Amino acid sequence: IKETCRTCGEQVDDMKNHTCSKIEKCIHCDQNHKSSSLKCPVVKSVHAELTRKILQLNNHSTPDTNLMNKNIIFNSTNFPPSPPPKSSTLSINPMMVKLDELINKLSEVKNHLTNLEANHDKFEQFILEKNCNDEIVTKKINDISNNHMDLKKNGVQQSLYIDRHENLFCKLLISMFEDLFSFIVAQNCDKRGNPLDADLKCKLNRYLVQMKKAI
Known part of the structure; x- marks a missing residue:
């Protein structure tokens, strides 16, 4: 005996091995609904006839069992399956799911804002330390610049002192050599007053001129 799929209407030997195409087709009226659907006019007609028979049986005090068995043929494929039992667990409210997701996102x-705040505090601490170090470096640079200016001033003053001392020394030295050369020229005479070396005075004057030029 072949079995009929209630969804696609295909007849198979074993429903366990059947792969349904999920395309609904009624075996009674060939419309696009399941064979057990109440939309089917044939199923509606069977239901109406069955209801009428039941009402007739209820109206008689002694129902004719043979008549019922003769006229009514029960076929499970002609009736829709009973609805599945309701789950004992409460259905999940979509709004509550959305609220839970929103709470998780918040x-x-x-947490992200907390991490940002911690990083911001670290960055501010780094900036403060950097500014403090910059101030120290700037102060040291200013001190070095001031020391350089002081050294430069001292160098200029020392140079002036040296120039003054050199000029003074040169003047004293030239004056001393002039006196010395005059003394030598005075000693360059014999007892009669005649010069012993006639060129000595010229030589000494020439040395004195060269010395002044060199200084």
């Missing part, structure tokens, strides 16, 4: 945002 928690993630809070």
Whole structure:
């Protein structure tokens, strides 16, 4: 005996091995609904006839069992399956699911903001330390610049002192050599007053001129 799929209407030997195409087709009226659907006019007609028979049987005090068995043929494929039992667990409210997701997102945002705040505090501490170090470096540079200016001033003063001392020394030295050369020229005479070396005075004057030029 072949079995009939209630969805696609295909007849198979074993429903366990059947792969349904999921395309609904009624075996009674060939319309696009399941064979057991109440939309089918044939199923509606059977239901109406069955209801009428039941009402007739209820109206008689002694129902004719043979008549019922003769006229009514029960076929499970002609009737829709009973609805599945309701789950004992409460259905999940989509709004509550959305609220839970929103709470989780807010928690993630809070954690992210906490991390940002910690990083911001570290960055501010780094900036403060950098500014402090910059001030120290700037102060040291200013001190070095001031020391350089002081050294430069001292160098200029020392140079002036040296120039003054050199000029003074040169003047004293030239004056001393002039006196010395005059003394030598005075000693360059014999007892009669005649010069012993006639060119000595010229030589000494020439040395004195060269010395002044060199200085």
